[in-house]
Amino acid sequence: MDRYSVSRTKRSLFYLMMAFLIVGFIIAECILPSERSQSVSDNNITYEGCFTWEKSDGEREAIEVPGRYDVKPGDTMVITTVLPDDFNASVMAIRASLQTVRFYVDGSLRAEYDTKDTRPFGKDSASRYVFCNMSEDDAGKELRIELTSHASNYSGVVNTVYCGDKSDIWTNIFHNSSRETIIAFFIFFAAVVSVMFSIALSIVYKTHFDMEYVGWCMLLGAIWMLGESKLRQMLVPNASVLAAMCFVVILISPIAVSIYIDSIQGGRYTRVYTCIEALAAVNFIVCTSLQLFGVCDYIETLPAGQGMLAVCCVVVITTFIIDIIKHRALGYRPEMVAMIVALVLALIEAASVYFVVTMSGFFIGTGLIVILFVNIIVTIKRISEIEYKRQKEESDRLRNQTERVSxxxxxxxxxxxxxxxxxxxxxxxxxxxxxxxxxxxxxxxxxxxxxxxxxxxxxxxxxxxxxxxxxxxxxxxxxxxxxxxxxxxxxxxxxxxxxxxxxxxxxxxxxxxxxxxxxxxxxxxxxxxxxxxxxxxxxxxxxxxxxxxxxxxxxxxxxxxxxxxxxxxxxxxxxxxxxxxxxxxxxxxxxxxxxxxxxxxxxxxxxxxxxxxxxxxxxxxxxxSQEKADSVDYLTGLYMRSRGQQVIAALMQDNDGCLAFIDMDNLKKVNDVHGHKAGDRALKLIGNLLAKETENETFAACRIGGDEFLIFMPYSDRASVESVIKRIFEGFESAREADCEIKEAALSAGLCMTTKGAMFESDYTKADKALYYVKQNCKGSYFFYEQLLADNKENTNLSADLRNVAKLLKESGSYTGALDLNYREFARIYEFVNNVGDRHNHNCYLVMVTMNTLPEQLADIEEIEKALDCMEQSIRSKIRKVDVCTRYSSMQYLIILFEPQENQIPNVMERIFMHYYKLCDREDFKPQYEYIKMTEVK
The missing domain is CATH 1.10.3210.10 (Hypothetical protein af1432)
Structure with a gap:
């Protein structure tokens, strides 16, 4: 039963209403004044007093806060200030950047932040906001803050000192930092959904989706952003673990990126990415070992991780450039653009650690959202393609298991x-x-x-x-x-x-x-x-x-x-x-x-x-993991191309014989006029005839593809070979006479006598040449390659075939009385006749275009079809509306041209062939043409 669908009008009204609500909300927030308390601004909660740096040698220096000063890693930086007489703040606060922090009021320890008993490893405490409770009674007293860090990047760093109500300070922090944290949470949940959704799709469609790798990359990015968030102490009970995860993410991110890029590039650079993954893994193990054993903290080995990430980015960009040059990037262009944007933003974020004390993660988040958006579109498109083309896949082969093997x-x-x-x-x-x-x-x-x-x-x-x-x-x-x-x-x-x-x-x-x-x-x-x-x-x-x-x-x-x-x-x-x-x-x-x-x-x-x-x-x-295709063509019951060639090549090694290349003429015409069922009957017919001849195990036949077949007969004399070929031709002729829908079909064959141990590829090419001669001169018959050589007919003029075609077209197109057409055909003929009327004084020429294979060149069916498609596009784009074209045979096209002068035909054909060479990047085929004036056809 069809699923109920809400009416289009109702859905349109609902969409309009939702759009109005969203746009109205955005406009109102942008236009109307802010209702936030002015007391929560940076100016109101920032401590404005003067600070003095008390150095270890007794020297005192007035400093500006925030700021960064020359302090050796591991040394304690002591700053002091005298609280004003009107001091009435309830708390003082400072952000510790990988620092241990202690607050002293009049020499008495008031607050301390040190994670040596709670952090899993490392020398420094995780970055966080440290609060010290104060009161009006502290007015006029000396406040001393001690800052200790073993990291060279953060020793000597003094961040902004806040004073005021704790809730006001947190409100200000949230106002300044919530954007990145919200983005991080969004990316985190989007990553989890992406991974789960991709796994579910993989289960349903029995294939892998690149979006899963995107999800893992996003998950790492989200963890990094949450770890770098200024609100992280509110997100998890142990901020040190989350802080360590930030460094771990940087170390292993080249692995996730390499896997994702290798997947979208189809494994072309697997070895390169495998090396990067191995190096990143080694780097992670080394850096983690140094951290665990207290030799170097992650912050000290961070340049190695960032360098590895930079190398990964360079390799990715390089492979992108190579694929663009070689025209291999079309298959993943959206992902490539999104990845380049994300990589640039990631490098900016990674480099910012050397220029600013705290990193917001905004660039990383933006890049990940871009990748997510693009991959959602790509995944939806791929699912659509899979749904359209999806077929039943073969069941997985059961694994034979054994407990004891020798x-x-x-x-x-x-x-x-x-x-x-x-x-x-x-x-x-x-x-x-x-x-x-x-x-x-x-x-x-x-x-x-x-x-x-x-x-x-x-x-x-x-x-x-x-x-x-x-x-x-x-x-x-x-x-x-x-x-x-x-x-x-x-x-x-x-x-x-x-x-x-x-x-x-x-x-x-x-x-x-x-x-x-x-x-x-x-x-x-x-x-x-x-x-x-x-x-x-x-x-x-x-x-x-x-x-x-x-x-x-x-x-x-x-x-x-x-x-x-x-x-x-x-x-x-x-x-x-x-x-x-x-x-x-x-x-x-x-x-x-x-x-x-x-x-x-x-x-x-x-x-x-x-x-x-x-x-x-x-x-x-x-x-x-090895995929195997069926070796038998379901329609004809013969071997498919690959398996058939193997069997025939093996027989040729052991026997003298004859290799016959058989082609069915006019199959396209049968399909166009009577439908593909009639064409399938013709193909089944020849399949049955060939199968009957190959009941002897020293015979072999296969379907090369489309309307082409191959048979090997172990006869060293031409008389025996001809008896088999005639039997096949006569059987086909008898059956088609009884079936009016396949009456137009016929067989042509090229034959090559082979000797024991002959090379299959060489004799295959010779049989193909013999067939080509038949197709151009005497369709519906057969010819031996040896006879072709003896008669020196490899370059025979093709005009006989063209003249026969013109005569058949003239006879097939005749009719009496009114031409009976449906409306669509009538409209097209009407337009055609109008165009002809404008040029009624012009002559009409019939042109035959033939796709010739180069000498000793053996082309696959896929290559042939690609070349033919390019030729058809070239013909249709370069002839006019008054001209007519059609595909005549597997390797030929017919064109009706209306030209004022015969000497213009070469110019038209040159334009067609030049366009063909632009479209087709292969040089296996050489198109040729010949023409005849239709008024000369009797």
């Missing part, structure tokens, strides 16, 4: 990691055995060799956190994918960090991809900076990789492996180890039992079981 289970776990890559099975075992052989040759003890063997077995444990799609990708890795591959060293070290029973474990997992010349990863260690165990495993790992087959190549010959090991001495490998290993190869000493890894059973170690739970917990945590 080294054999670790070995089994490493084997499961290798199962993610069909070409890596047995790799860990072989690397462990090769490493053990090298260690023995180096003269290691049996115990050390066994430890190295066990540790080397887990050298690739971090690959459990790398997606299968990257590990098994048959084509060239992107920079981001290669970075993901390289991250397995750090992840492996993190997983194994708590396993202390085996030597070398973390060193091997982290550093086995370091290079002797310092160009390796992750730490860029040079020479003997790399642990010896890692240098050994590096040689063993590379040797097994070269002699094993991969999805993108066959195993290397023994002689080439030997040459690689020698050529890379002192660059990739430790020269001593690599030369020694080559000598072992020459002598036939590198022999292991490759067929029976279990025969080398690893030694039982009962102590392993005590840490096994922690080990498995770390591994399962890494596994659960």
């Amino acid at each position: 080294l054999q289970m670790m070995k089994t776990l490493a084997a499961t990691i290798e199962a993610k890559d069909d070409y890596m099975r047995g790799h860990s075992y072989r690397v462990a055995e090769y490493s053990a052989l090298i260690a023995k040759q180096l003269g290691w003890s049996e115990h050390d060799v066994e430890n190295l063997r066990n540790a080397a077995y887990l050298h690739d444990i971090g690959k459990i956190g790398v997606p299968d799609t990257i590990l098994n990708k048959p084509t060239r890795l992107t920079d981001e994918e290669f970075a993901a591959i390289k991250s397995h060293t750090v992840m492996g070290a993190d997983i194994l960090k708590d396993i202390t029973l085996l030597d070398h474990l973390v060193d091997i997992a982290r550093n086995h991809h370091e290079r002797y010349d310092g160009k390796g990863y992750p730490d860029g260690l040079v020479g003997e900076e790399i642990p010896l165990s890692a240098r050994i495993v590096c040689v063993a790992d590379s040797y097994d990789a070269m002699r094993s087959r991969r999805i993108y190549r066959n195993a290397l010959p023994d002689e080439e492996i030997r040459r690689e090991l020698l050529d890379n001495c002192s660059t990739q490998f430790d020269p001593q180890i690599s030369r020694m290993f080559v000598d072992m190869l020459d002598k036939g000493m590198v022999v292991i039992d490759e067929d029976n890894p279990a025969a080398q059973g690893y030694r039982d170690n009962a102590a392993i079981e005590s840490v096994a739970d922690k080990f498995i917990s770390e591994v399962m945590k890494t596994m659960s």
